[in-house]
Amino acid sequence: MEEISHLPIILIAVPILMAAIMIFLRSNAGAQKALNIGVSFVMMLFSFILLWQVWNGGIQVYEVGEWGKYGIILVADLLSSGMVVLSSLVSFLALLYSLDYIEGKSLSSSYHSLFNLLVAGLNGTFLTGDIFNMFVFFEILLLSSCALVVANENGGVTKISDKMEATFKYLVLNMIGSIVMLIAVASLYATVGTLNMADISVKVSAMSAAGTLPWHIYAIALLFIVVFGNKAAIFPMHYWLPDVHPTAPSPISAMLSGVMIKVGAYGVLRVFFLIFKDAMFLLQPIIIFLALATIIIGAVSAVGQKDVKRLLAYSSVSQIGYVFLGIGFGTVYALAASLVFLVNHAIAKSMLFLTSGGIIHHAGTRDMTKMGGMMKTSPVMSVAFLIGAMSIAGLPPMGGFIAKFVLFDAGLLAEYYIPIAIALFFAVFTLFYMFRAWLLMFWGEIRDVEKYGEYSSHGPSYMIVIPIVTLAALAFVFGIYAEPLIALSQAIAEQLIDPQPYIDAVMTRVVR
Amino acid sequence: MNNTLLTLTIALLFGIGTFLMLRRDIIKVIIGLSVLSHAVNLLIVSTGLFDGTKVPIITGDGHGGEASGTIFNDNLVDGVLAPVVSASTHVDFVDPLVQALVLTAIVISLATTAFILILAYRIYEEYGTTDIRELRRLWG
Numbered sequence: 016m017e018e019i020s021h022l023p024i025i026l027i028a029v030p031i032l033m034a035a036i037m038i039f040l041r042s043n044a045g046a047q048k049a050l051n052i053g054v055s056f057v058m059m060l061f062s063f064i065l066l067w068q069v070w071n072g073g074i075q076v077y078e079v080g081e082w083g084k085y086g087i088i089l090v091a092d093l094l095s096s097g098m099v100v101l102s103s104l105v106s107f108l109a110l111l112y113s114l115d116y117i118e119g120k121s122l123s124s125s126y127h128s129l130f131n132l133l134v135a136g137l138n139g140t141f142l143t144g145d146i147f148n149m150f151v152f153f154e155i156l157l158l159s160s161c162a163l164v165v166a167n168e169n170g171g172v173t174k175i176s177d178k179m180e181a182t183f184k185y186l187v188l189n190m191i192g193s194i195v196m197l198i199a200v201a202s203l204y205a206t207v208g209t210l211n212m213a214d215i216s217v218k219v220s221a222m223s224a225a226g227t228l229p230w231h232i233y234a235i236a237l238l239f240i241v242v243f244g245n246k247a248a249i250f251p252m253h254y255w256l257p258d259v260h261p262t263a264p265s266p267i268s269a270m271l272s273g274v275m276i277k278v279g280a281y282g283v284l285r286v287f288f289l290i291f292k293d294a295m296f297l298l299q300p301i302i303i304f305l306a307l308a309t310i311i312i313g314a315v316s317a318v319g320q321k322d323v324k325r326l327l328a329y330s331s332v333s334q335i336g337y338v339f340l341g342i343g344f345g346t347v348y349a350l351a352a353s354l355v356f357l358v359n360h361a362i363a364k365s366m367l368f369l370t371s372g373g374i375i376h377h378a379g380t381r382d383m384t385k386m387g388g389m390m391k392t393s394p395v396m397s398v399a400f401l402i403g404a405m406s407i408a409g410l411p412p413m414g415g416f417i418a419k420f421v422l423f424d425a426g427l428l429a430e431y432y433i434p435i436a437i438a439l440f441f442a443v444f445t446l447f448y449m450f451r452a453w454l455l456m457f458w459g460e461i462r463d464v465e466k467y468g469e470y471s472s473h474g475p476s477y478m479i480v481i482p483i484v485t486l487a488a489l490a491f492v493f494g495i496y497a498e499p500l501i502a503l504s505q506a507i508a509e510q511l512i513d514p515q516p517y518i519d520a521v522m523t524r525v526v527r
Numbered sequence: 528m529n530n531t532l533l534t535l536t537i538a539l540l541f542g543i544g545t546f547l548m549l550r551r552d553i554i555k556v557i558i559g560l561s562v563l564s565h566a567v568n569l570l571i572v573s574t575g576l577f578d579g580t581k582v583p584i585i586t587g588d589g590h591g592g593e594a595s596g597t598i599f600n601d602n603l604v605d606g607v608l609a610p611v612v613s614a615s616t617h618v619d620f621v622d623p624l625v626q627a628l629v630l631t632a633i634v635i636s637l638a639t640t641a642f643i644l645i646l647a648y649r650i651y652e653e654y655g656t657t658d659i660r661e662l663r664r665l666w667g
Contacts, residue, residue, distance in 0.1 A: 147628060147631070151631060151635065154635045154638075154639070157639070158638060158639060158642060161642065161646075162642070174664075175653065176650075176653035176654060176664065177664055179646060179649050179650045179653055180650065180654075180662050180664060182646060183553070183643075183646055183647070183650060183662070186639070186642065186643050186646065187556065187560065187643070190560050190564075190639055190643070191548075191560075191563075193635075193639075194560075194563050194564060194567050197564075197567045197570075197571065197632060198567055198570060200628075201567070201570050201571040201574045201625075201628075202574070204571075204574055204624075204625070204628075205574035205575075210624075
């Protein structure tokens with residue numbers, strides 16, 4: 016069982032290797048498809064094995080290059096491996112979906128290669144234990160997702176000039192974000208002299224205990240709010256999201272909304288609760304305020320949208336606010352609730368974006384006011400969208416209900432009454448805009464849609480239906496039988512609040 | 528970080544970069560981003576021990592232990608947090624890690640700049656202009 020301990024590096028290295036191989040296979044589309052599906056499935060199995068190992072055997076530390084404390088390390092604790100499971104599940108299903116959805120020319124030339132780089136970036140961000148490597152993996156994520164946003168889908172519903180403009184906004188804002196992150200990392204390095212997150216944590220605690228915590232630790236913490244807030248699209252930095260997520264092809268929208276914006280939440284959970292736990296008294300009110308502003312802005316903007324994918328994107332802005340609200344409360348139960356919310360939103364929103372891709376190809380337009388009466392012509396999509404809408408809105412049999420219930424319960428137990436009241440009020444908006452969208456698209460008479468049925472080959476083919484049905488089933492299962500997810504989230508939250516096992520696992524190794 | 532000239536240069540580059548990023552032309556925005564990333568690179572270099580004469584080569588036994596208080600000797604009990612070594616400590620070499628970080632950052636900023644330049648060219652082809660105020664098809 017020696018090989019099994021190399022799982023963290025395999026989860027990063029194999030997708031990067033595949034990205035190179037896919038470039039060489041670009042004349043052979045069939046081989047690319049088969050290889051990428053196979054590798055993606057195996058990666059998903061590996062991520063489950065990693066989670067199982069960490070759950071049973073404690074935190075796993077993998078040294079890349081054996082330079083001891085000064086080298087690059089990968090750390091798989093419950094949070095990291097759980098996020099890797101989520102990302103590899105969503106990316107496998109999105110890949111399966113995109114085989115039939117993305118235009119053939121785009122698919123065979125660069126799509127598979129870039130998709131593998133995206134997966135490598137996600138896994139690397141989640142698994143790394145080194146703050147500068149987190150920056151490097153952020154850049155891998157950023158560039159590959161930018162290139163994937165401009166990929167063409169079948170049917171050409173979205174104009175290429177729209178994609179260019181959206182990608183330009185995304186790239187400029189995220190380049191500013193990475194510049195801010197470099198400033199923060201450099202300042203942190205100048206202050207404590209290490210890049211290893213566990214080592215930084217030890218030194219910051221030592222300085223805090225000695226009462227010599229320099230004031231610029233707080234400034235660095237605020238810079239990290241900008242960085243991760245930019246990734247997660249919370250309130251002042253959310254303007255790129257409603258442009259980028261709708262114009263991307265639907266499987267990429269599912270990846271962006273399902274997993275990519277969770278990278279910001281992961282960064283806050285990892286960096287703030289490990290490094291800046293002595294500054295949390297200052298950061299918590301800021302995070303709660305930004306989260307509430309995000310909830311309000313997202314929900315209010317989503318109400319009036321005509322474009323189905325833009326509505327879903329604004330809904331993502333609103334929902335990530337709830338995740339940050341749980342993080343801002345900062346108790347164990349609230350962190351667990353926020354993680355439950357994160358998982359449920361990832362599943363439901365990925366499914367909704369995949370479904371919206373089917374709907375758009377069926378109707379030939381993204382304008383909801385032109386659709387109508389699609390209940391009869393595409394029953395699968397209508398049921399899937401209904402399940403997603405119920406989960407996002409938080410209606411009882413679905414996972415979203417459990418998530419919202421646990422989050423509000425945690426907030427009430429922590430005695431944050433006013434934030435909970437505001438969040439509860441704007442949760443009603445969610446109910447309104449999701450069901451308005453469902454009624455506009457599926458209920459009533461068939462309205463003046465140009466292309467009904469023209470893309471029927473991209474309607475309910477197996478490649479498109481299987482991912483949607485799988486995710487819908489997951490959203491349903493997490494609502495009916497939520498105990499394992501809540502238990503896992505509780506364990507993760509306990510590890511986050513008390514990072515001593517993490518620090519011990521990283522620091523107690525032989526320095527060469 | 529007590530090199531006043533270096534600090535002033537970094538501040539000036541940040542100012543120029545921010546000014547250029549607020550212009551209307553796409554190309555000027557991109558140049559502003561590159562200037563900003565160079566300012567950050569200088570900032571990273573300046574965070575290491577940096578006095579202009581030493582090199583990042585370890586001469587003699589640099590590895591921790593009872594050696595002459597080098598960078599690898601971070602000792603929490605004595606309040607020594609490398610690379611912020613106390614002023615009395617004798618240091619033989621420049622911190623090599625910041626230079627590795629800057630190399631990585633330069634390569635990454637090269638890649639992003641190449642991508643964004645190609646994107647700007649395609650935007651010029653699609654829209655026929657490089658004025659940011661004309662790029663508002665996605666408003667709303």
